[in-house]
Amino acid sequence: xxxxxxxxxxxxxxxxxxxxxxxxxxxxxxxxxxxxxxxxxxxxxxxxxxxxxxxxxxxxxxxxxxxxxxxxxxxxxxxxxxxxxxxxxxxxxxxxxxxxxxxxxxxxxxxxxxxxxxxxxxxxxxxxxxxxxxxxxxxxxxxxxxxxxxxxxxxxxxxxxxxxxxxxxxxxxxxxxxxxxxxxxxxxxxxxxxxxxxxxxxxxxxxxxxxxxxxxxxxxxxxxxxxxxxxxxxxxxxxxxxxxxxxxxxxxxxxxxxxxxxxxxxxxxxxxxxxxxxxxxxxxxxxxxxxxxxxxxxxxxxxxxxxxxxxxxxxxxxxxxxxxxxxxxxxxxxxxxxxxxxxxxxxxxxxxxxxxxxxxxxxxxxxxxxxxxxxxxxxxxxxxxxxxxxxxxxxxxxxxxxxxxxxxxxxxxxxxxxxxxxxx
Numbered sequence: 001x002x003x004x005x006x007x008x009x010x011x012x013x014x015x016x017x018x019x020x021x022x023x024x025x026x027x028x029x030x031x032x033x034x035x036x037x038x039x040x041x042x043x044x045x046x047x048x049x050x051x052x053x054x055x056x057x058x059x060x061x062x063x064x065x066x067x068x069x070x071x072x073x074x075x076x077x078x079x080x081x082x083x084x085x086x087x088x089x090x091x092x093x094x095x096x097x098x099x100x101x102x103x104x105x106x107x108x109x110x111x112x113x114x115x116x117x118x119x120x121x122x123x124x125x126x127x128x129x130x131x132x133x134x135x136x137x138x139x140x141x142x143x144x145x146x147x148x149x150x151x152x153x154x155x156x157x158x159x160x161x162x163x164x165x166x167x168x169x170x171x172x173x174x175x176x177x178x179x180x181x182x183x184x185x186x187x188x189x190x191x192x193x194x195x196x197x198x199x200x201x202x203x204x205x206x207x208x209x210x211x212x213x214x215x216x217x218x219x220x221x222x223x224x225x226x227x228x229x230x231x232x233x234x235x236x237x238x239x240x241x242x243x244x245x246x247x248x249x250x251x252x253x254x255x256x257x258x259x260x261x262x263x264x265x266x267x268x269x270x271x272x273x274x275x276x277x278x279x280x281x282x283x284x285x286x287x288x289x290x291x292x293x294x295x296x297x298x299x300x301x302x303x304x305x306x307x308x309x310x311x312x313x314x315x316x317x318x319x320x321x322x323x324x325x326x327x328x329x330x331x332x333x334x335x336x337x338x339x340x341x342x343x344x345x346x347x348x349x350x351x352x353x354x355x356x357x358x359x360x361x362x363x364x365x366x367x368x369x370x371x372x373x374x375x376x377x378x379x380x381x382x383x384x385x386x387x388x389x390x391x392x393x394x395x396x397x398x399x400x401x402x403x404x405x406x407x408x409x410x411x412x413x414x415x416x417x418x419x420x421x422x423x424x
Contacts, residue, residue: 001261002038002045009046049259056257066345073346076355083364102190104365107421112180114415122172123400130370130392132186133163138369140187147181162371190365197239201326213301218375220292221271227297240300244323247294248360251335256281284336285319295323303373306391310366315418317393332363
């Protein structure tokens with residue numbers, strides 16, 4: 001994750017900020033912008049993807065280099081035209097009593113092909129591949145093909161909190177290349193919650209749901225600092241729906257989107273919520289986690305579903321958040337999606353406002369949910385450390401031998417491919 005030297009980082013910075021005069025000013029810029037860096041074998045190295053973060057954290061840079069946001073402009077306009085508030089087909093497709101409508105059906109194809117010579121000669125090899133999870137917004141999950149079927153352990157898991165298919169191989173008996181193929185279909189609904197704050201019920205604070213999703217745990221960690229911040233955000237508001245709305249806008253306006261060195265943060269033992277709280281930035285997962293931590297700190301159940309966003313026939317890893325309201329259920333929140341409008345040129349202020357508003361309490365159907373929240377692991381948890389354990393958005397790999405520095409994991413991940421087809 002930290003592969004750039006100072007000279008390489010300097011070249012990137014000067015490309016966008018040519019007025020910086022010397023190394024001292026550049027180093028001050030690095031500190032002031034909190035560019036992620038890490039000492040590797042005695043040398044300070046810089047986060048490989050920090051160039052993107054220069055734009056999302058600096059509106060003036062976006063204005064100076066407008067081509068950067070051209071794709072975002074098209075995205076904002078497309079999503080508003082397809083799913084925005086003025087496009088909702090209430091009369092034809094959406095029941096007044098259900099927030100779920102306008103389903104999309106997808107075919108996903110996985111392939112994983114690794115040369116036999118690149119794998120250990122002996123020992124067991126287990127591979128977990130993500131599947132769609134059965135939820136209120138996602139159903140009709142059908143596994144069409146599994147190759148090699150004899151290597152599959154049990155049945156595909158599509159219920160509970162995380163969905164996956166598990167393969168196990170005896171490498172001493174594997175003579176040919178490792179060749180895995182999985183095909184499946186599923187349906188995902190668009191969501192629109194029309195919440196009346198006066199009709200929100202009271203929480204059952206003794207229920208298992210309330211206890212589970214208001215506690216401090218894993219990366220959704222919170223302490224007194226989080227509660228103090230959350231209280232300052234919500235002020236005198238006591239309605240949980242309106243409180244969550246204020247927290248949503250706080251994250252959108254104050255936690256700029258930034259690609260993250262997740263594996264390094266995870267290895268350091270620092271919860272993602274704490275890292276975002278202390279540094280003031282985060283990507284989709286980190287923003288969703290700090291939103292959930294702030295909600296939980298004042299007694300609003302919240303979680304962070306994860307999986308993929310589906311655009312243009314491809315799967316992009318993505319996380320968002322949900323908070324629970326009595327009489328309504330789990331309400332979707334996507335801070336990083338809504339925030340796109342804050343660093344996009346070529347849209348009107350009305351479009352900007354509508355786009356940000358949309359992703360609180362509404363969600364497009366271009367999703368593939370793998371797990372109900374971050375940090376859920378399969379029932380048969382891998383013994384090996386994973387490169388990113390908070391989410392299964394790529395295969396988990398466990399190898400009995402030869403994986404001390406994730407060598408086998410990296411080899412297998414390099415051969416993994418996903419293809420998406422919109423069926424209807």
